[in-house]
Amino acid sequence: MTTLFLDRSTPDMRRGACPALSTPMQTGDGLLARVALIDVITPAELAELCRLARRHGNGILDISARGNLQVRGLNETSAPVLDADVRVLNLPLREGLAVETPPLAGMDDTEIADPRPIAEAIRQGARDIPGLAPKMSVVVDGGGRLRLSGLLADIRLAAVSSDEGIRWTLLLGGTETAGRVFNVLRETEAVSAILALLRKLGEKGPKARGRDLAAGLPTNGAPGQPASPFGTFRLSGHRFAAGIGPAFGQTNAESLIALCDEAERLGIQSLKPAFDHSLLFFGAQTACEALTAFAGSNGFITSPSDPRSAIAACSGSPACNSAAIATHELAAKAAEECGDLLDGSFKLHVTGCPKGCAYPQPSALALCGTTAGLSLITQGKAADEPFASVAFADTNNSLRRIADLVRNERQAGENSAACLARLGPRRLAAAVTSGRS
Ligand code: SF4
Structure with missing residues (x-):
């Protein structure tokens, strides 16, 4: 149960094509390459990745919402060199289909089932399935403290305890709450059912997604707010995890190298990038606590009560x-001035354009940059109809007015997400435009 997979005894398997790394994307600061891992690495390995990011890119790294490392500022010449240099490190790179499991899988006494064997069988079985969408993702969630409930997935298996034993709910599309229930399966049936669905999607071609097979199926409902990965977690076998993240998912190589060096000095031997732009470091309690203190004093997010973790x-x-x-x-201004609005019950989505890369699902409140200023959207995605539009100069005042309105109108026991939903677009628009709450 406590095994941390650091055995790299099958390097050739690890060295296959990693599409995320080999096909960098164009962004405003050059090409961006994604380093998707399926297992833990050492702090020294992450520090080496940071040095490569500095050597070949602009030294800025992201940890994505799904827990992928991203190296920014590459160009046509440097991206293939980074690719080759990363492969020399022999990291557990993901090949092919993204099959994700919770970051504490196999180490968490509270999980219903260890999802890793099922995930590995799906990875292996999906290797020969052609025609899948490049962003197709499968989540296998055995439950526990850090479930992947909030991540979108084409196909999701979620463990449930029943009187008959452990069962796996198979969902199509959306988050765990919004996904459509396709079936409830025994473990022995789960892998073949998923592979059959993937084959069906592959036959439909690379535009087909899980939701395309979900017409007429009931919504799952179920889990509410997913847990935050920030903080310290007690694991099985007297081990601990420290969940730490850079503000808004982005940091420079130097800061991350310093964090990795400190982790190594404290005897921490493994880490894993995880959802919500976090890094989970695994080690003894004292080491995890000391690393958390070091990270906090160096500007990293270390607690779910940090308002930056809600953006x-x-x-x-x-x-x-x-x-x-x-x-x-x-976002930094919003965290500074609207701390009580950012109570962790929703993600404040701050986006530079309506594409909404940082948060593809609807949010209780989204701020979207436009050529004219800022659009404010409630209960929607960045591209949805705004309830108000404000000039750049009025951005901070508008946010403050919304925070004031929620503070004044919040009912006993009501969190910010529920209060924003109850107030609705008209009340929010009135507060923003009139300045009166
Ligand atoms: S949402 Fe728009 S501005 Fe932000 S990273 Fe994506 S494309 Fe760029």
Whole structure:
């Protein structure tokens, strides 16, 4: 149960094509390459990746909402060299289909089932399935403290305890709550059912997604707010995990190298990038606590009560050419001034343009940069109809007015997400435009 997979005894398997790394994407600050891992690495390995990011890119790294490392600022010449240099490190790179499991899988006494064997069988079985969408993702969630409930997935298996034993709910599309229930299966049936669905999607071609097979199926409902990966977690076998993250998912190589060096000094031997732009470091309790203190004093997020952890901000200006606003500046201001609004019940989505890279699902409140200023959207995605539009100069005042309105109107026991939903677009628009709450 406590095994941390650091055995790299099958390097050739690891060295196959990693599409995320080999096919960098164009962004405003050059090409971006994704380093998708399926297992833990050492702090020294992450520090080496940071050095490669500095050597070949602009030294800025992201940890994505799904827990992928991203190296920014590459060009046509440097991207293939990074690819080759990363492969020399013999990291557990993901090949082919993304099959994700919770970051504490196999180490968490509270999980219903260890999802890793099923995930590995799906990875292996899906190797020969042609025609899948490049962003197709499968989540296998055995439950526990850090479930992947909030991540979108084409196909999801979620463990449930029943009187008959452990069963796996198979969902199509959406988050765990919004996904459609396709079936409830025994473990022995789960892998073949998923592979059959993947084959069906492959036959439909690379535009087909899980939701395309979900017509007429009931919505799952179920889980509410997913847990935050920030903080310290007690694991099985007297081990602990420290969940730490850079503000708004982005950091420079130097800061991350310093964090990795400190982790190594404290005897921490493994880490894993995880959802919500986090890094989970695994080690003894004292080491995890000391690393958390070090990270906190160096500007990293270390607690779910940090309002920055309640903000999903894309790279924004100047990193992205499509961005109309400096998202990280705006997000930092929002965290500073609207701490009580950001109570963890929703993600404040701050986006440089309507594409909404940082948060593809609807949010209780989204701020979207436009050529004219800022659009404010409630209960929707960045591209949805705004309830108000404000000039750049009025951005901070508008946010403050919304925070004041929620503070004044919040009912006993009501969190910010519920309060925003109850107030609705008209009340929010009135507060923003009139300045009166
Ligand atoms: S949402 Fe728009 S501005 Fe932000 S990173 Fe994506 S494309 Fe760039």
